[in-house]
Amino acid sequence: GTFILLAADVAAMARGTSVGAAHPVVLTGETPKEEDPLAQKMVNDAAARIRAIAELRGRNADWAERAVRESITATAGEALELGIIEVVADSIPELLEKLEGYELPDGRTLHPAGLPVREIYMTLKDRLFSYLADPNLVYILLMLGLYGLIYEVFSPGIGLGLVMGGISLLLALLGLQVLPINLVGIGLILFGVLLMVLDAFTPTNGILTTGGVVSLIIGSFSLFDIQSPVIGLSWVTVVATVGTLTLILVFIISKGLLAQRQPARPLTSMAGLTGVAKGDLAPEGWVLVRGEYWRARCEGEPAKEGDEIVVLRKEGRRLIVRRHWRGH
Template sequence: MRILVLFLTIFSITVESYGSIFVGKWSDPVTPVMSDYVKRIVIKAEKEKAEAVILVLDTPGGLDEAMRDVIKTVMNTNIPVIVYVYPPGARAASAGAIITISADIAAMAPSTNIGSASPVQMGGKDLDETMKKKILNDMVAFVKGISKRKGRNTEVIVKMVTESINLTSEEALKKNVIDLIATDLNDLINKLDGKEIKKNDINIKLELKGKPVIEIEKKLKEKILTILANPTIAYLLLMIGFYGIFFELYNPGSLIPGIIGTIALLLAFYSLNIISVNWLGVLLIAVGILFFILEVITPTFGVLALAGVISLLFGSIILTGPEYPYGDISLKIIIPIVAFSAVFFLTVAYLGVKAQRRKTITGKEGMVGLIGTAETDIDLDGKVFVEGELWDAYSDTPIKKGEKVKILAVEGLKLKVTKTD
């Protein structure tokens, strides 16, 4: 009976997914995480013989390599792939624009926009003119090939790359950059039904009405990696990592700060690699922290701390920039962290200097100057009571029992004392 129930369950799931419409949603920058997500959806769609894949897109753009991986997946599957820029207010900018035009059917919702596909915006790096020209020519050739294959307006699409133009959904439809405008997912499916496309030399007629819609959620791993692609998160992880390592070195054997710092640094470097940051900024941040640590080790009364503030501040500012599809790191985050770092390390340095100058309060040296009480008359020999202990003592001048004495020296197990007022 159990075997029969299991068989019926598997059969029902298979029937439900067969001929279904698989829907993926991506509202973040184009990263390797997106590439893996789209690939996972397409592989699942191929395996379960889905009718079509719809990628609902809202992105500021992202990395060139990740974009090309997504496009390869879209263009090399026999499953029809529709890219739908949605909801109203969404955009397919930079790398997102090229992904959209590479789809078998490109659709947009009203009040959305597409464009600004400059290669600089897809890398976020400062390029010299020669390299910029090479990358630009490569991207132009790339989008020309895609637009001709998909029958789109090559001239306008090339201008997205060379002139960073943007188009509303209505302008994009009018200029043959996209295929249709749909108000929502249901409207899109209705408008797609009956459309014919040619893919990989195969004529396909879309029959989508009434077909089950299966939304493919991000896995937990994909959600976490998407969060790590945020430059602010990467920056905070980097600082936590540096602080953790510092605490571990400052207090060897504490373990927890070192473990947290190491994990944070590894995650930070992974994140920084994803978002393709300015590594000079990372180096300046590291040097800034090093200056702070040197201030603690060899106090210079703020000279190294000032150098640390300058290095950390400039490194944080240039780590990313507004031209990045991920955006820059807010000064509201940078300034408090730099200020906290300066105050923290200066405080540690001050306490270190203070501890070095403090009078010794333990061992023989720590007893000199302490006040005690004569337990017996003291001339050449006697007894004194100091800090809860009874000691042998002597004095150059006679001291009577009960008088207060001050310790002048510790000689082996005997104290030299004098009468005090």
């Protein structure tokens, strides 16, 4: 803010405000030690830049440099006396009134009286980016996206999981471009998701799911390369998000695959049963038979979503079906 104020053609402040404390800090809010060469480089560069700006505008360059090196501040009245600003005004109308006839150092004269005042607000894109600069929100969107896509894998057809998961994942990727991230953290999160998916197809009694959750948690805490706890990812967000979504996903998948993990039934118990195609069978897809979802392959004419099918036989965990014609 001090840099912007000193760079303006006309510097103004309102009573009750202050300016200064322009010592450089890093993104995380922390400052390197003074003996650190990086800290000295940052301070020297900022001090030289603000002095050049102040000299260009004919303002107090010594005070400007001290504001960077010593973090000194000044009230509105003090800033006016020190030659840091030109005007003290408590409102925009008062500011415009005091600037009427004001002559700039380059010879131009201001006549703002009677001119319309237009306020410029943040655009929708700017507001979106400001929200996505929060690592907690980006993390929640990332988890919702990944879990939504996992749910879609086990759900026949294209539904809520793909829509919500896809949108959440894209927004999360947008936020990850703004924030400093650790590639190892992303790798651990993706690996944890992979383990949870594999556990749905292999009889490990939850070992892969447990490993997946552990990998998710470790990856979550190492995802963002931000050391400050003020703006970093909260552990409460990690535990609540991973725990809640994992419980929901395990419940849904276990219910959806419970029937297919039952002991094999005799062929006569399935052959001849009718059901409904829950997606286009061209030739493979999902069918619903007696309230249970099955992966199926259609023989003969492909069946479309909603068509009635009849079971011909069962091969492993897959049903062989054909389109059922009424009257046959």
